[in-house]
Amino acid sequence: MQAFSDLLDRLIYTRSRNAKLGLISDFLKSTPDPDRGWILAALTGELDFPNVKVSAVRNMAMERVDETLFRLSRDFVGDTAETVALIWPERSEISASEIPSVGEVVDELTAVSRSDAPKLLANFMDHMGANERYALLKLATGGMRVGVSARLAKAALAQAFEIAVEDIEEVWHALAPPYSELFAWGEGRADRPDLTGVAFFRPFMLAHPLEDKAIDLTDYAAEWKWDGIRVQIVGTGEETKLFSRGGDDITMAFPDVAKAFDSEAVLDGELLVRGEYQGGEAASFNALQQRLGRKKVSAKMQAEYPAFVRLYDILFHGAADLREQSWTNRREKLEKFVPQLDAERFDISTVLEARDFNHLGEIRDGARNAAIEGVMLKRRDSRYISGRKIGLWYKWKRDPLVADCVMMYAQRGSGKRSSFYSDYTFGCWTEDGELYPVGKAYSGFTDEELKMLDRFVRQNTLNRFGPVREVEKTMVLEVAFDSIHQSKRHKSGLAMRFPRISRIRSDKPADEADRVETLKKMIT
Amino acid sequence: MGMTKEAHWIEPHPHGIYVKPADAWIDPSRPVSRALVTHGHADHARGGHEKVWATPETLAIMGLRYGTNVGQAVPYGDGFELGDVKISYHSAGHVLGSAQILMEYQGERVVATGDYKRRSDPTCAPFEVISCDIFITEATFGLPVFKHPDTTVEIGKLLCAREGNPDRSILVGAYALGKAQRVIGELRIAGYREPIYLHGALKKMCRLYQDLGVDLGDIRSVMDSEKEAMRGQIILAPPSALNDRWSRRLPDPVTAMASGWMSVRQRARQRNVELPLIISDHADWDELTQTIRDISPSETWVTHGREEALVHWCSLNQMKAKALELVGREEEDD
Numbered sequence: 001m002q003a004f005s006d007l008l009d010r011l012i013y014t015r016s017r018n019a020k021l022g023l024i025s026d027f028l029k030s031t032p033d034p035d036r037g038w039i040l041a042a043l044t045g046e047l048d049f050p051n052v053k054v055s056a057v058r059n060m061a062m063e064r065v066d067e068t069l070f071r072l073s074r075d076f077v078g079d080t081a082e083t084v085a086l087i088w089p090e091r092s093e094i095s096a097s098e099i100p101s102v103g104e105v106v107d108e109l110t111a112v113s114r115s116d117a118p119k120l121l122a123n124f125m126d127h128m129g130a131n132e133r134y135a136l137l138k139l140a141t142g143g144m145r146v147g148v149s150a151r152l153a154k155a156a157l158a159q160a161f162e163i164a165v166e167d168i169e170e171v172w173h174a175l176a177p178p179y180s181e182l183f184a185w186g187e188g189r190a191d192r193p194d195l196t197g198v199a200f201f202r203p204f205m206l207a208h209p210l211e212d213k214a215i216d217l218t219d220y221a222a223e224w225k226w227d228g229i230r231v232q233i234v235g236t237g238e239e240t241k242l243f244s245r246g247g248d249d250i251t252m253a254f255p256d257v258a259k260a261f262d263s264e265a266v267l268d269g270e271l272l273v274r275g276e277y278q279g280g281e282a283a284s285f286n287a288l289q290q291r292l293g294r295k296k297v298s299a300k301m302q303a304e305y306p307a308f309v310r311l312y313d314i315l316f317h318g319a320a321d322l323r324e325q326s327w328t329n330r331r332e333k334l335e336k337f338v339p340q341l342d343a344e345r346f347d348i349s350t351v352l353e354a355r356d357f358n359h360l361g362e363i364r365d366g367a368r369n370a371a372i373e374g375v376m377l378k379r380r381d382s383r384y385i386s387g388r389k390i391g392l393w394y395k396w397k398r399d400p401l402v403a404d405c406v407m408m409y410a411q412r413g414s415g416k417r418s419s420f421y422s423d424y425t426f427g428c429w430t431e432d433g434e435l436y437p438v439g440k441a442y443s444g445f446t447d448e449e450l451k452m453l454d455r456f457v458r459q460n461t462l463n464r465f466g467p468v469r470e471v472e473k474t475m476v477l478e479v480a481f482d483s484i485h486q487s488k489r490h491k492s493g494l495a496m497r498f499p500r501i502s503r504i505r506s507d508k509p510a511d512e513a514d515r516v517e518t519l520k521k522m523i524t
Numbered sequence: 525m526g527m528t529k530e531a532h533w534i535e536p537h538p539h540g541i542y543v544k545p546a547d548a549w550i551d552p553s554r555p556v557s558r559a560l561v562t563h564g565h566a567d568h569a570r571g572g573h574e575k576v577w578a579t580p581e582t583l584a585i586m587g588l589r590y591g592t593n594v595g596q597a598v599p600y601g602d603g604f605e606l607g608d609v610k611i612s613y614h615s616a617g618h619v620l621g622s623a624q625i626l627m628e629y630q631g632e633r634v635v636a637t638g639d640y641k642r643r644s645d646p647t648c649a650p651f652e653v654i655s656c657d658i659f660i661t662e663a664t665f666g667l668p669v670f671k672h673p674d675t676t677v678e679i680g681k682l683l684c685a686r687e688g689n690p691d692r693s694i695l696v697g698a699y700a701l702g703k704a705q706r707v708i709g710e711l712r713i714a715g716y717r718e719p720i721y722l723h724g725a726l727k728k729m730c731r732l733y734q735d736l737g738v739d740l741g742d743i744r745s746v747m748d749s750e751k752e753a754m755r756g757q758i759i760l761a762p763p764s765a766l767n768d769r770w771s772r773r774l775p776d777p778v779t780a781m782a783s784g785w786m787s788v789r790q791r792a793r794q795r796n797v798e799l800p801l802i803i804s805d806h807a808d809w810d811e812l813t814q815t816i817r818d819i820s821p822s823e824t825w826v827t828h829g830r831e832e833a834l835v836h837w838c839s840l841n842q843m844k845a846k847a848l849e850l851v852g853r854e855e856e857d858d
Contacts, residue, residue, distance in 0.1 A: 009789075012789055012792075012793060013792065013793065013797060013798045013799065013800065014798065015796070015798070065668055066836070066837075066840055068833075068836050069667070069668050069833055069836060069837065070668075072667060072830065072832060072833045072836075073667045073668060073669045073833070076667055076669070076788075076830070077669055077788050077790075078788075078790055079789075079790060082788070082789060082790075083669060086669035086670075086671070086787065086788075087668050087669050090671070130671075134789075145790075412767065414796070418767050418796045419767045419768060419769060419771060419772065467794075
């Protein structure tokens with residue numbers, strides 16, 4: 001438990017990604033099974049003890065310390081687990097041998113009933129110092145707040161055992177904590193884990209932005225890039241699962257789609273919602289968001305926002321792994337496969353017929369469908385490879401929308417940028433001549449431009465609100481964004497998708513920046 | 525709580541504590557004719573008073589900060605009378621020159637602590653327990669979550685970070701008066717003999733401490749030092765400079781901060797601190813409550829900090845207490 005609490009504390013205060021990777025990787029190498037596996041599960045968010053409730057932890061602390069004193073402390077600290085860890089009455093001497101191991105803690109937390117959980121935790125905490133108590137409560141109640149994503153934790157595992165992170169991703173979703181097979185494989189004590197008959201996620205093949213390159217269409221096939229959720233359908237014949245880009249199981253949110261699939265295959269596609277106003281065509285991303293992130297969806301929601309998958313690719317057919325084959329071969333197999341599926345729920349993303357690259361550009365610019373984000377270009381001879389490999393797949397998004405906005409607030413960045421004001425909130429003018437915030441961006445500028453903007457913020461500060469500075473409304477920023485939607489988050493009623501600073505318009509007077517009304521006309 | 529019914533001879537006001545029969549104010553936050561100042565921090569010692577009573581060290585600090593010279597020096601243990609009030613100053617252990625003020629009037633003894641701590645500090649005299657009827661205490665860290673660890677442990681962390689990062693510098697944020705000199709002093713006690721580099725804002729105060737006889741060893745100015753010379757070295761700066769442009773001149777600094785607030789993780793994170801050092805010049809919860817027990821006054825008045833919690837603790841322990849509502853006491857970077 002001590003090694004884990006040290007790791008947590010160091011991660012909390014470490015900002016650089018590489019340093020975090022190093023810390024986790026060293027920990028995984030030097031910690032024995034099963035502790036390291038449980039910690040890896042905690043960091044990737046795969047650990048859950050349903051019988052341990054934060055409220056029970058709070059009540060238990062209130063029993064030991066006066067309730068008012070606890071409440072005042074909790075208000076000040078801002079985190080229940082940390083408050084309990086700090087406030088817990090400490091015995092003067094705790095010997096290291098009394099502190100339980102992570103494995104012991106996990107075993108007991110797994111077995112404990114809801115009514116016995118507080119007693120168990122109290123007993124653990126009586127044998128720990130404040131830092132271990134904090135680690136214990138974070139482990140037990142979840143939510144590490146150490147700034148480590150599941151992806152980063154897996155990258156650290158890959159670094160520790162010199163395995164490609166793609167190979168870890170490939171097997172990860174089929175394994176369960178404490179991952180002893182994974183460590184055995186990493187340390188060369190066992191073969192790669194056998195996953196026959198398990199419905200698990202395979203890492204996606206991703207695309208690079210095309211930027212200014214021109215492409216020869218004899219080498220590349222083109223299709224629409226749909227603005228939905230990239231999804232992987234994994235069917236074993238026995239069960240079917242849907243996975244999101246990050247490998248999260250989203251089957252529960254889209255039971256209508258999963259139920260309609262009973263083949264043995266792995267498919268790559270775009271999850272979309274049928275829009276009633278578009279004659280059965282795909283509706284915009286906004287409609288899909290109604291269903292995103294829900295653990296369970298009502299029958300009403302399924303009826304109002306019926307989901308379907310527009311298929312791009314086939315990775316497995318039966319037991320046959322097609323990923324080593326060319327895109328052309330896979331496409332042929334996909335075209336043969338799709339007609340067997342429920343047409344309500346599955347269709348195929350059509351290949352665009354263009355005479356040449358310029359013609360394709362015209363087709364792209366002419367697209368009026370809100371669900372089209374741009375065009376994908378896929379090398380005809382490309383294998384299906386996890387991650388982004390240069391030259392194989394490109395995304396060629398529609399030209400972004402732009403608006404001239406006025407900087408209103410600035411906030412310090414993090415990590416290397418912590419001494420710079422690098423996050424900007426900007427606004428546009430209302431009819432009454434007021435500035436309303438329309439978005440926030442922290443990218444798109446060069447290092448030199450950042451220094452310039454930082455200087456502007458420091459020299460033109462009107463007000464300070466904690467880490468935020470309000471600035472003179474004189475700096476015009478040209479903001480590029482992929483689309484704009486209605487939203488209650490900003491006073492303007494607008495929210496941009498992927499806003500970034502495209503140009504700094506020091507030349508432009510602030511009162512010539514765009515109006516909120518103009519932006520409203522861009523809503524798709 | 526049944527408090528004294530009639531007006532007491534000591535009156536709490538939003539801008540200070542008024543000692544009526546002496547016609548003097550303790551730590552007033554605006555200019556007055558007669559001020560009794562506990563210590564040199566800006567939220568207790570302000571410029572512009574007509575007459576000031578303070579320890580010689582506090583007067584020297586006020587002279588440096590405000591250029592004032594209107595003080596009557598009161599060494600620890602010496603007494604004087606104002607009106608019919610007998611007044612004496614006793615060490616508070618907070619920073620160099622910090623004093624508790626003992627006042628006796630018509631047989632009643634009142635102690636105002638200003639800020640204080642109970643731990644040892646190589647740069648100032650230790651806290652003195654003075655029996656009294658009314659104890660007027662601070663409560664900066666007056667919540668049971670604050671239990672400051674041993675200073676040696678925290679200094680150990682700092683030295684360990686330095687050894688582990690020979691290619692970087694260790695930049696420690698520390699309040700200019702008291703904390704900075706204490707960190708240096710504690711490092712010297714731990715046997716650290718290397719030069720310690722200072723931000724410009726700390727230089728004058730450190731020099732004053734040295735003039736007043738506090739040994740700080742080899743201290744140097746960042747401005748006068750080569751960037752490369754500071755690699756692997758410890759640098760001190762006021763907390764406001766930690767993430768400021770100033771820090772760009774240092775070789776890849778590890779950002780540390782010495783403050784009692786560092787025990788709260790998200791607070792340390794908010795300040796972009798990589799190495800939090802829990803070093804405080806205030807009493808922690810156990811010390812605040814133990815001091816009230818040690819003195820066992822008939823009433824405790826709480827001036828500033830988490831007064832609600834400390835007053836509540838007193839009531840739980842059947843002790844009379846009340847919170848004074850003072851203004852202008854900032855949450856300094858302790």
